[in-house]
Amino acid sequence: PSTSRPPHLCPTGFGTYPGRKRGTVHPQTVSFPCPACQRDVDLGERGLGSLFRNLTLERVVERYRQTINISAAIMCQFCKPPQLEATKGCTECKSSFCNECFKLYHPWGTQKAQHEPTPPTLTFRPKGLMCPEHKEEVTHYCKTCQRLVCQLCRVRRTHTSHKITPVLSAYQALREKLTKSLAYILSSQDTVQTQIAELEETVKHTEV
Numbered sequence: 001p002s003t004s005r006p007p008h009l010c011p012t013g014f015g016t017y018p019g020r021k022r023g024t025v026h027p028q029t030v031s032f033p034c035p036a037c038q039r040d041v042d043l044g045e046r047g048l049g050s051l052f053r054n055l056t057l058e059r060v061v062e063r064y065r066q067t068i069n070i071s072a073a074i075m076c077q078f079c080k081p082p083q084l085e086a087t088k089g090c091t092e093c094k095s096s097f098c099n100e101c102f103k104l105y106h107p108w109g110t111q112k113a114q115h116e117p118t119p120p121t122l123t124f125r126p127k128g129l130m131c132p133e134h135k136e137e138v139t140h141y142c143k144t145c146q147r148l149v150c151q152l153c154r155v156r157r158t159h160t161s162h163k164i165t166p167v168l169s170a171y172q173a174l175r176e177k178l179t180k181s182l183a184y185i186l187s188s189q190d191t192v193q194t195q196i197a198e199l200e201e202t203v204k205h206t207e208v
Contacts, residue, residue, distance in 0.1 A: 047198035060151050074120040076101050096120035141170035
């Protein structure tokens with residue numbers, strides 16, 4: 001919301017109701033301008049505290065905070081004392097390096113030079129598929145767009161009304177579908193071979 005229009009208090013409520021005395025001060029509620037249309041919205045007596053929490057966005061922010069906190073405490077595993085702070089990690093090597101050690105252990109022209117650096121960490125997991133737009137690991141599948149998406153893709157308006165499922169659920173559903181299709185093809189293989197043989201015999205008869 002615009003900072004030029006700060007939240008303001010406005011009186012609300014008229015008349016009486018059971019348990020309320022005449023002449024008492026009306027409860028006050030917070031009115032806040034809508035970011036889109038700039039109309040005042042009554043948030044109630046609790047103000048911003050009455051709004052729903054965006055748990056998905058909170059988890060994304062918390063994950064970034066943990067990454068920052070962890071990376072600040074990780075030291076290079078190959079430096080001679082005194083150790084320097086690690087700035088890169090390598091999933092293939094399962095180690096964290098400072099800039100100089102990363103270059104030293106990944107010399108140009110070798111197979112290790114093809115290793116892609118990642119943020120330093122103490123727990124290396126197998127490298128998963130990455131989102132080409134946000135460089136984050138994909139965790140969900142958008143059925144509408146038929147593409148894999150990460151946590152940041154999910155919170156964008158592009159996928160607001162789309163059907164999104166976890167990657168594991170989408171994988172299991174697709175695997176089951178392919179298994180059924182393969183079973184149908186194998187069961188029909190004998191019939192198809194018979195039809196091919198009949199067609200070949202018909203072609204020979206026609207040529208004669």
